[in-house]
Amino acid sequence: MELEQNIKIAVDAIVFGYSENSLNVLLIKQKYGVLKNQWALVGGFIKDNETIINAVNRELKEETGIKVNYLEQLYTFGDDLDRDPRFRVISVAYFALVNSTKLILKADSDAEDAKWFSFAELPKLAFDHDIILKTAHQRLQNKLTYQPIGFDLLPKEFLFSELENLYCTILDKEIDRRNFRKKILSFGIVEETEKFGNKKNGRPAKLFKFNKLKYNKLTKEGFLFDINFA
Amino acid sequence: MELEQNIKIAVDAIVFGYSENSLNVLLIKQKYGVLKNQWALVGGFIKDNETIINAVNRELKEETGIKVNYLEQLYTFGDDLDRDPRFRVISVAYFALVNSTKLILKADSDAEDAKWFSFAELPKLAFDHDIILKTAHQRLQNKLTYQPIGFDLLPKEFLFSELENLYCTILDKEIDRRNFRKKILSFGIVEETEKFGNKKNGRPAKLFKFNKLKYNKLTKEGFLFDINFA
DNA sequence: TCAAAAGTGTTGTGCGTACACCCATGT
DNA sequence: ACATGGGTGTACGCACAACACTTTTGA
Numbered sequence: 001m002e003l004e005q006n007i008k009i010a011v012d013a014i015v016f017g018y019s020e021n022s023l024n025v026l027l028i029k030q031k032y033g034v035l036k037n038q039w040a041l042v043g044g045f046i047k048d049n050e051t052i053i054n055a056v057n058r059e060l061k062e063e064t065g066i067k068v069n070y071l072e073q074l075y076t077f078g079d080d081l082d083r084d085p086r087f088r089v090i091s092v093a094y095f096a097l098v099n100s101t102k103l104i105l106k107a108d109s110d111a112e113d114a115k116w117f118s119f120a121e122l123p124k125l126a127f128d129h130d131i132i133l134k135t136a137h138q139r140l141q142n143k144l145t146y147q148p149i150g151f152d153l154l155p156k157e158f159l160f161s162e163l164e165n166l167y168c169t170i171l172d173k174e175i176d177r178r179n180f181r182k183k184i185l186s187f188g189i190v191e192e193t194e195k196f197g198n199k200k201n202g203r204p205a206k207l208f209k210f211n212k213l214k215y216n217k218l219t220k221e222g223f224l225f226d227i228n229f230a
Numbered sequence: 231m232e233l234e235q236n237i238k239i240a241v242d243a244i245v246f247g248y249s250e251n252s253l254n255v256l257l258i259k260q261k262y263g264v265l266k267n268q269w270a271l272v273g274g275f276i277k278d279n280e281t282i283i284n285a286v287n288r289e290l291k292e293e294t295g296i297k298v299n300y301l302e303q304l305y306t307f308g309d310d311l312d313r314d315p316r317f318r319v320i321s322v323a324y325f326a327l328v329n330s331t332k333l334i335l336k337a338d339s340d341a342e343d344a345k346w347f348s349f350a351e352l353p354k355l356a357f358d359h360d361i362i363l364k365t366a367h368q369r370l371q372n373k374l375t376y377q378p379i380g381f382d383l384l385p386k387e388f389l390f391s392e393l394e395n396l397y398c399t400i401l402d403k404e405i406d407r408r409n410f411r412k413k414i415l416s417f418g419i420v421e422e423t424e425k426f427g428n429k430k431n432g433r434p435a436k437l438f439k440f441n442k443l444k445y446n447k448l449t450k451e452g453f454l455f456d457i458n459f460a
Numbered sequence: 461t462c463a464a465a466a467g468t469g470t471t472g473t474g475c476g477t478a479c480a481c482c483c484a485t486g487t
Numbered sequence: 488a489c490a491t492g493g494g495t496g497t498a499c500g501c502a503c504a505a506c507a508c509t510t511t512t513g514a
Contacts, residue, residue, distance in 0.1 A: 003238065003275060005238055005239065005275060005276070005277075005278065006278050007239050007276060007278060008233065008235055009235065009237050009239060009320055045233060045235060046235070046237060046308075046320075047235075048235065048236050048237060048318060049311065049318075051308065051309040051310075051311065052306065052309055052320065053309055073305060073306060075303060076282065076303060076306045076322050078276075078281065078282045078322075079281040079282055080281075081279065081281065088279075090276075090282065090322075092306050092308075092320075159466090160466085160467090161465075161466075176504075176505075176506085177466085177467085178467085178468070178469080178505095178506085179503075179504070179505085181467085181468085182468095182469095183502095183503090199464090199465070199466095199512095200464090200513085201463070201464040201465060201512080201513070201514090202463080202464040202465030202466065202511075202512065202513085203464080203465055203466045203467080203510065203511035203512050204465095204466080204512065205465075205466055205467085206466090206467095228503090229503090229504085230503085230504065230505095389493090390493085390494090391492075391493075406477075406478075406479085407493090407494085407495095408478095408479085408494085408495070408496080409476075409478085411494085411495085412495095412496095413476090429485095429491090429492070429493090430486085430491090430492095431485080431486070431487095431490075431491040431492060432484080432485065432486085432490080432491040432492030432493065433483060433484035433485055433491080433492060433493045433494080434484070434485065434492095434493080435492080435493055435494085436493090436494095458476090459476085459477090460476080460477070460478095
């Protein structure tokens with residue numbers, strides 16, 4: 001079979017972080033090419049002898065130096081033939097979560113600069129990355145209600161108010177504090193620690209942690225995580 | 231930037247049909263190559279100036295001649311470097327639904343033979359198509375509970391018992407007939423017709439039809455389709 | 461003593477679940 | 488009249504939703 005195909009395959013990663021009641025996205029400034037100085041998602045081309053997931057991890061490491069808590073394939077974009085002005089590119093997008101409180105970002109070969117942006121105030125993006133980002137945000141909102149991925153956006157130990165605010169912010173909803181706490185605690189996958197977190201004002205709050213092992217065990221037994229509020 | 235990439239991009243389609251209480255999958259017999267005579271999903275390589283979705287539709291038309299009721303991107307497979315024995319191929323898999331009661335299958339250039347198989351009794355498949363198929367089945371099971379895609383597997387007019395059996399079969403659950411009917415009818419998106427379907431035995435049953443327009447309208451107003459049974 | 465955030469219980473109601481009998485037709 | 492599948496109603500319990508006051512700390 002003769003087969004000449006001139007399509008390139010890339011990966012892109014949408015990296016979400018959360019800090020101080022704000023959902024953030026990691027973007028890098030393009031260093032070369034037509035799109036120089038535009039902001040874009042972390043990404044690059046897949047090497048011939050590299051799995052797709054390895055390509056994503058390599059790009060994440062090379063361009064930002066961060067370690068992600070959660071990574072899943074999002075969608076493959078390639079229905080716009082001109083999404084890359086240089087040549088035809090199909091991109092497999094991945095969706096990543098980190099707790100961004102103490103991340104050291106490194107600017108590297110492919111990227112002049114890596115920076116966190118608030119999801120609410122994004123700059124103009126290169127390629128079709130605005131569409132990819134919107135898709136990723138929808139996925140995040142959906143998954144938050146039926147998988148405990150919110151914990152991957154928080155430090156290991158967190159305040160209940162932080163968890164609650166995370167849900168409020170990402171789902172763009174008001175949530176009743178009492179009902180939320182009751183529901184989360186009823187699952188038995190979040191545990192109280194002896195420590196207290198520091199806030200400037202008000203009564204000190206206990207730190208909690210997510211028990212992933214217990215969650216995995218319950219999942220095998222048929223447990224379904226589900227948070228739905230009016 | 232120098233960029234030599236030797237990865238081919240293909241599409242594959244998992245086509246589900248339903249008839250006589252059986253979930254079916256459309257497979258084609260490979261005509262050429264190392265995998266000659268093995269059964270595989272509908273699929274082929276993307277052309278340089280063709281969108282991904284168009285490639286899927288073209289392959290469906292070329293290899294089977296069917297018209298699908300529903301088509302969505304499933305997942306992109308490419309983490310097994312040797313999934314295709316010929317060379318490195320990354321495949322974007324799509325998930326399709328048809329009402330297979332009266333489908334005329336055509337065997338065409340790329341495929342020696344196209345045939346429906348019961349999902350319960352699949353032959354050995356080429357490539358990693360067994361994994362893809364398993365993924366597609368999981369997606370079908372999930373989607374069935376929160377999107378009214380079951381109707382895309384049935385003729386325009388159908389018996390309530392057919393709908394119920396479809397849910398039972400695909401979800402592999404027993405469902406209470408009264409509760410099921412009550413729930414579905416409460417949505418107001420399924421309408422009674424004046425006609426009756428023909429079954430050999432028993433009391434004649436009314437034919438129903440799915441009102442897609444009403445569903446779309448309700449969806450815009452925030453309505454959520456949801457079928458969950460114990 | 462005031463401001464700011466943490467922590468906590470009760471009540472109503474709507475929805476899911478469980479469950480069994482009669483109906484219309486063909487043979 | 489019998490076999491086969493179609494069609495229907497009710498009662499219970501649980502889980503979600505709504506709702507407000509007290510506690511602890513720092514300034």
